[in-house]
Amino acid sequence: MKITRLSSAVSIRRTGGNATPEQTEAVKRIIQTVREEGDAALIRFAKKWDNADLSDLRVSREEIDQAVTRFDPQLLNDLTEAAENIRKYHDNQKQEGYKVTEQNGSYVGQRVTAIESAGLYVPGGTAAYPSSVLMNVIPAQAAGVPRIVLLSPPAADGSLSDGVLAAAHILGIDEIYKSGGAQAIAALAYGTESIAAVDKITGPGNIYVALAKSEVNGDVAIDMIAGPSEIAIIADATAYPDEIAADLLSQAEHDPMASSVLLTTDEVLAKAVSDEVEKQLAELPRQSIARAAIDGFGTIYLGETMEELIDAANQLAPEHLEIMTANAAVDAEKIKHAGAIFIGRYSSEPIGDYFAGTNHVLPTNSTARFSSALSVYDFLKRTSIIHYSEQAWQDNKEKIARLARLEGLEAHARAVESRQWKKENRL
């Protein structure tokens, strides 16, 4: 890994890549086709891109039961325990409404309700991500979303992975369809004969899925558009180079554009981590991906002081930040911007990906400055409530009419005053 002095780095902040105009156009065409042709388009695209002959888009009860039966019981237990941890964490995010009542009988307030339906996209193909099912579905369930739908691209034999179906089964989700890519997002946004449209779409995916989510955004809600995975680690001499290297590589194996960054004041540690990364990289199954990520986006930054490292981390606002220092919990307090902070030696990043209970859908590309993990809040909405009593209207109508006229909105002023007409008539 390259080792650079922080003081000589121009900007360490990461920004997102751009799609090509061809990709954008292709996605627009796919969405239009699904809107026009519905199920027929989904079935044709499944043949074209997933090489799968589908008669039914929906996964049958039998398919789910068979997948669960085939699935390793130990892994089923692991997923169940992970689901419990995730639920326990997210249950803390439930929101209540409120109501502020005045002596004159007026009240204003906020009513919090769940959205009516959510669609989760689960990437498929060579890999399958049961953890994505847990991380997207559980916040929606904790929010109380009545209808939760899963879409995932089928394998060539028309099946979805046992792991994905098992995870869905654990959560009691059985509305699952076989469709992937931009076409799946279009189906969720606008509906087809088989798939009723949803109000919000969440879940990871490739560039086509991301573009499709951007395209339908506004007609339905979407979660964030996730960029390549990122890890930054602040470490001092008390940390172990092989553990740091292993954690840096855990994100590097995700994507050739993933970013792995070490921030340290210790040159000896920097060199040792760099050597360890090389050593461990040589033995990884996803070596070529991790190699591309480490060479392209992996950097060890050397700072003079811990404060400089903290500043750099805040500038970076990384998706995942590990702190492996003598006073990790104290140093963590100084971090202003990060998606998730992993404190101390035993808090290896994959613990958050799978098990600790926090959400693994996190802001990338320095957007942790203003964005947050996927959460229960993403599946709730708030309605403002306003009730003015006759007394409150009487006390305030002139002020409100004046403010409306200040903005040149005469009809606003007259609307508030209109209640007066009858009062006067009655007198």
Added chain:
Amino acid sequence: MKITRLSSAVSIRRTGGNATPEQTEAVKRIIQTVREEGDAALIRFAKKWDNADLSDLRVSREEIDQAVTRFDPQLLNDLTEAAENIRKYHDNQKQEGYKVTEQNGSYVGQRVTAIESAGLYVPGGTAAYPSSVLMNVIPAQAAGVPRIVLLSPPAADGSLSDGVLAAAHILGIDEIYKSGGAQAIAALAYGTESIAAVDKITGPGNIYVALAKSEVNGDVAIDMIAGPSEIAIIADATAYPDEIAADLLSQAEHDPMASSVLLTTDEVLAKAVSDEVEKQLAELPRQSIARAAIDGFGTIYLGETMEELIDAANQLAPEHLEIMTANAAVDAEKIKHAGAIFIGRYSSEPIGDYFAGTNHVLPTNSTARFSSALSVYDFLKRTSIIHYSEQAWQDNKEKIARLARLEGLEAHARAVESRQWKKENRL
């Protein structure tokens, strides 16, 4: 106004309009120019579109003080009282973090912090909107955002409106710049010599402002993209036709594309409201705007039952919904989707625009199905915190490694296991 039976209406849901490719291209060029040329571009564009010769982009302390001195003291009191109501309502939205601690010494939690900076765009030109200053700044202040900046287009004499500066003064905001349109959004997103970039941009604006916000979205956060204003009213025979008409017109005067809808089961009321709208329209200063809105997007829907009206309102998911019925508070409980609900005769919509305390930045185009009013939450972000103790790691590492391998992510499994190596070495 046209009167239509709900049973014969195909779809009452509203969808947003689209910008032309030329508008989109123009906005992209403006943003690029501001990124390349900074202040010089802002000054040139102010000359070109606002006809204003600017030497300084920033509003001076003197300009603010003079505006406040000139401003009507009664209106200053009205704005101050409105600001107090808005602050009282929004203070209820402050969010706390949480921490879930386990017996093995682990904890997971959520830390809630304010974003570091927010930029508010205030439209200018012929009208000025002091209420927009209050509605955007106060939630940011309640969240604890340390830096809040205002941008607004200058008049031809290079000034901003007294009302806007007075509202800013009331709130203690003095970082104010003279810049409008897409160029102002570009300056907020990427910064210039005079204006440091912000993390989130909020505030209303025309199509160019909306397009610019879409364009910079992701590099910075934005609030919603607001469509034309909307009001729907559910009314029965207990309501007064002239009051309903006045409230329908209060939204119609905003924009030729504003939508005003009445839902009722009472044909006599429907006819009376239609007549009243004509009568009141003829006397409005913004008659041509309101006329275009009423003719293009105004409808009275007749239903058979109150349930049918409620269903229609939920399908519409309007920005503003007034309920003027015998049991307004009870009927309001049945509404699932609306930006804000105004309950009862005296709760005329402009009360919420200016004074009641709720936010007037509300979801349009049926997005109340999944979106909410601008709020304190929009200016907060959450960081996940994960600390695993050695014991927790010991208890769970095998499960986590198995889940990682299930997803084909070997480096994830090895990262978690890596802590084991030293344990074994030590034994």
